[in-house]
Amino acid sequence: MSDRAALGGSDRVDWPILGPVQPPFKVLPNSFSVTSEQGLGINLNIAPATTPGVTPPLLFQTLPSPGIPTNFASGDFILFTGLRPGPPPALGNPAPLTITCDRPVAAAGTQIAVDDTFLFTASSSAFDSNNNLLGSFSTPGTSSLALDNSAQFLGVRSDTANISRLVYSSSEGAQALGINSLSIAEAVPEPSNIAALAVAGLGLFVFKIKKRLGEGFFTGLGVESDRIFPISAIASHVEIYILRI
DSSP states (O other), X not given: OOSGGGGTOOEEEXXXXXXXXXXXXXXXXXXXXXXXXXXXXXXEEEOOOOSTTOOOXXXXXXXXXXXXXXXXXXXXXXXXXXXXXXXXXXXXXXXXXXXXXXXXXXXXXXXXXXXTOSEEEEEEEEEOTTOOEEEEXXXXXXXXXXXXXXXXXXXXXXXXXOEEEEEEEESOTTSOEEEOOEEEESSOOOSTTOOSEEETTTTXXXXXXXXXXXXXXXXXXXXXXXXXXXXXXXXXXXXXXXXXX
């Protein structure tokens, strides 16, 4: 499997379900629940940051400037674990990010990128309903501001519907990570080329060097236009938003 389509997903969760985003972002709690397009309950938990000054999790839509560019597809909504505004590399919440399904599924996966880090290793662990580890996987990934949909897909599928929980993390212990929509297959995918547990896209990663490869999700803000929210202004916007709620 080299991409999302190879996972065989028949259901998904896209993050606009969390409500409208008032640019540049929506502030989220560390734990929340959503329902997939086919009615599956999904619980998400983003471990609280241990670094002082890191924001809560954020939701934003990745767009060309004056928006927030990433290497997801333009227009994707990104669930972001939170960061401490400052000069690059900005410290962030490395999570992990845990996705728990109300009933076991056969496959699930998402694309992942890490803030302020061009090269990293993304990891995912799958557990059954009894908290038994089914398998752990890792694959190289990259981040940029290219809006080229090159964010690494990392999915897991099984030969039976026994995946109840997925835990995503990265090799970067001080940087935030982001994911886009979650693809899900409740039924067992078609049997051709299915291993007991396989990681989507493993070994098929291609590096795409971009001219601004050193920039991350937020540290590029303010570089190209004075209309973009500069990194030094993000904290104040978060504080204003929190005061309103």
